[in-house]
Amino acid sequence: MSQHQQECDVVVLGLGPGGEHAAAVLAGKGLDVVAIDERLVGGECPYFGCVPSKMMIAAATALQQARRVPGLAGRADVRPDWGPVASRIRDEATDDWDDKVAVERLEAAGATFVRGRGTITAPREVTVDGTAYVARRGIVLNTGTTPGAPPIDGLAETPFWTNREIVKVTELPASLTVIGGGPIGCELAQVLATFGVAVTVVEVADRLIAVEEPEASDLLTRAFAAQGIEVVTGARIQRVEHAGDAFTVVLDDREIVSERLLVAAGRRNNLAGIGLEHVGLDPEARVLEPDQRMRVADGVWAVGDITGKGAFTHVSMYQADVVVRDVLGEDGPWADYRAVARATFTAPEIGSVGLSEAAARQQGLDVRVATGDLGSRGWLAKEEGLVKLVADRSRGVLVGACVVASTGGEVLSMLATAIHAEIPIATLAEMHFAYPTFYRAVQPVLRDLL
Numbered sequence: 344m345s346q347h348q349q350e351c352d353v354v355v356l357g358l359g360p361g362g363e364h365a366a367a368v369l370a371g372k373g374l375d376v377v378a379i380d381e382r383l384v385g386g387e388c389p390y391f392g393c394v395p396s397k398m399m400i401a402a403a404t405a406l407q408q409a410r411r412v413p414g415l416a417g418r419a420d421v422r423p424d425w426g427p428v429a430s431r432i433r434d435e436a437t438d439d440w441d442d443k444v445a446v447e448r449l450e451a452a453g454a455t456f457v458r459g460r461g462t463i464t465a466p467r468e469v470t471v472d473g474t475a476y477v478a479r480r481g482i483v484l485n486t487g488t489t490p491g492a493p494p495i496d497g498l499a500e501t502p503f504w505t506n507r508e509i510v511k512v513t514e515l516p517a518s519l520t521v522i523g524g525g526p527i528g529c530e531l532a533q534v535l536a537t538f539g540v541a542v543t544v545v546e547v548a549d550r551l552i553a554v555e556e557p558e559a560s561d562l563l564t565r566a567f568a569a570q571g572i573e574v575v576t577g578a579r580i581q582r583v584e585h586a587g588d589a590f591t592v593v594l595d596d597r598e599i600v601s602e603r604l605l606v607a608a609g610r611r612n613n614l615a616g617i618g619l620e621h622v623g624l625d626p627e628a629r630v631l632e633p634d635q636r637m638r639v640a641d642g643v644w645a646v647g648d649i650t651g652k653g654a655f656t657h658v659s660m661y662q663a664d665v666v667v668r669d670v671l672g673e674d675g676p677w678a679d680y681r682a683v684a685r686a687t688f689t690a691p692e693i694g695s696v697g698l699s700e701a702a703a704r705q706q707g708l709d710v711r712v713a714t715g716d717l718g719s720r721g722w723l724a725k726e727e728g729l730v731k732l733v734a735d736r737s738r739g740v741l742v743g744a745c746v747v748a749s750t751g752g753e754v755l756s757m758l759a760t761a762i763h764a765e766i767p768i769a770t771l772a773e774m775h776f777a778y779p780t781f782y783r784a785v786q787p788v789l790r791d792l793l
């Protein structure tokens with residue numbers, strides 16, 4: 344039984360990027376919003392995810408550029424130092440993992456912030472530490488994820504790192520094994536390798552970043568090899584051991600020993616134990632399937648990673664805008680995932696939007712595919728990369744695109760626009776493409792699709 348009860352219009356449970364955004368906007372519109380988080384306002388992205396990792400990547404990119412000087416522009420003496428990276432993450436990005444500024448911003452927008460673990464205790468009711476917050480309009484769930492650890496023998500007993508520990512590292516190890524060759528594993532593996540750490544990536548699938556195009560995985564694997572990063576794919580880890588200063592990852596046919604171990608093998612949605620059964624949802628659910636308005640039950644909306652529509656900050660915020668419109672009784676636009684864009688910030692970047700070739704074929708579309716290299720600009724910059732376009736031949740439009748280049752995530756923008764707005768390929772192919780930009784590499788690939 345709750346001791347206290349407090350009424351409001353909306354409770355936002357979990358303040359990842361989407362929850363924080365929805366709470367601030369709804370409060371700004373004059374609604375009485377109670378915003379709850381047990382950790383830090385803003386969630387994984389600003390403190391343990393996108394922001395610190397991209398700050399690391401900015402530093403690694405500077406080193407990589409300097410290392411390109413020989414053969415292109417003379418000589419450069421590069422001596423990596425993790426010190427400035429660690430300080431920037433602590434001081435500029437995370438305020439030493441303190442969310443005071445974010446809390447103040449939320450309160451300035453008019454929301455009531457409650458720090459603590461919230462649980463749904465009845466329809467439209469969330470309880471934190473004995474106080475029940477009763478929401479007249481409903482509850483927005485944005486509880487996000489926790490780093491997952493695969494059920495590997497011995498792993499749980501070792502002091503392995505996840506993204507939450509590695510972003511706080513002030514001194515780099517001599518060697519690192521990374522379990523998981525997805526976006527987190529690949530981005531962080533490459534950063535540390537660029538700073539001189541001997542890195543091995545162990546991936547159970549048969550290629551890195553297996554959700555993206557195989558051509559992108561090939562290019563990335565070649566880039567990793569050129570940097571001396573060892574990649575073991577199709578790996579079956581039997582057990583993990585830790586003794587003294589060493590981790591041992593035991594595979595079927597070999598052992599990998601390193602000073603540190605990073606587990607980046609996927610995330611677990613924070614849905615267990617939050618009281619889903621009180622709103623008619625399955626308490627064992629691993630993902631909440633929303634309708635177009637992000638509703639998952641009567642008086643309950645969900646946004647972010649827990650919806651399984653793409654574990655990205657921009658998806659969480661996009662969905663939050665949809666929820667805001669629904670809460671305010673507006674008339675859409677509602678959620679549409681045809682043109683979800685994403686960029687993996689490796690070197691080269693893998694920028695993708697919409698469907699991969701495999702996903703388009705699986706959907707039974709009339710698929711046509713074309714690929715090309717980075718054209719004149721790639722040659723001028725001495726850069727390897729690719730453009731791959733996936734078309735729905737019957738409609739004459741693009742349904743997917745992948746660009747691998749130092750600027751893959753930026754070149755992507757025109758392709759995301761094309762897919763989002765369903766611009767005919769014939770119209771796109773006859774645009775002006777400035778010479779010699781990277782995006783000009785898209786034109787011959789478009790023409791191959793005509």
Ligand SMILES: Cc1cc2nc3c(=O)[nH]c(=O)nc-3n(C[C@H](O)[C@H](O)[C@H](O)COP(=O)(O)OP(=O)(O)OC[C@H]3O[C@@H](n4cnc5c(N)ncnc54)[C@H](O)[C@@H]3O)c2cc1C
Nearest residue numbers: 357359381382386387392461487488647648654655656659
């Ligand atoms: C290393 C790394 C790098 C990444 N890089 C990128 C990138 O470059 N670009 C990109 O788009 N995405 C990136 N992501 C993914 C991105 O961080 C997430 O998709 C994003 O944070 C959105 O998550 P979310 O909105 O679902 O909630 P989360 O950010 O997971 O936040 C959920 C919040 O809910 C709170 N919470 C959970 N349960 C409760 C409860 N019962 N009571 C109270 N509070 C609760 C948590 O404390 C947390 O603050 C990265 C992730 C990681 C880990």
Ligand SMILES: NC(=O)c1ccc[n+]([C@@H]2O[C@H](COP(=O)([O-])OP(=O)(O)OC[C@H]3O[C@@H](n4cnc5c(N)ncnc54)[C@H](O)[C@@H]3O)[C@@H](O)[C@H]2O)c1
Nearest residue numbers: 493523524525526527528546547607608609654686687688
């Ligand atoms: N730049 C970005 O936008 C960015 C960056 C990082 C993360 N993210 C988001 O965060 C999500 C989570 O990232 P992630 O990389 O942790 O998860 P992921 O699920 O995308 O990748 C995890 C990888 O670990 C592998 N794996 C799982 N169990 C394993 C085992 N026992 N042994 C070896 N390999 C194993 C999987 O096959 C997979 O390739 C991503 O899906 C992405 O949406 C985005």
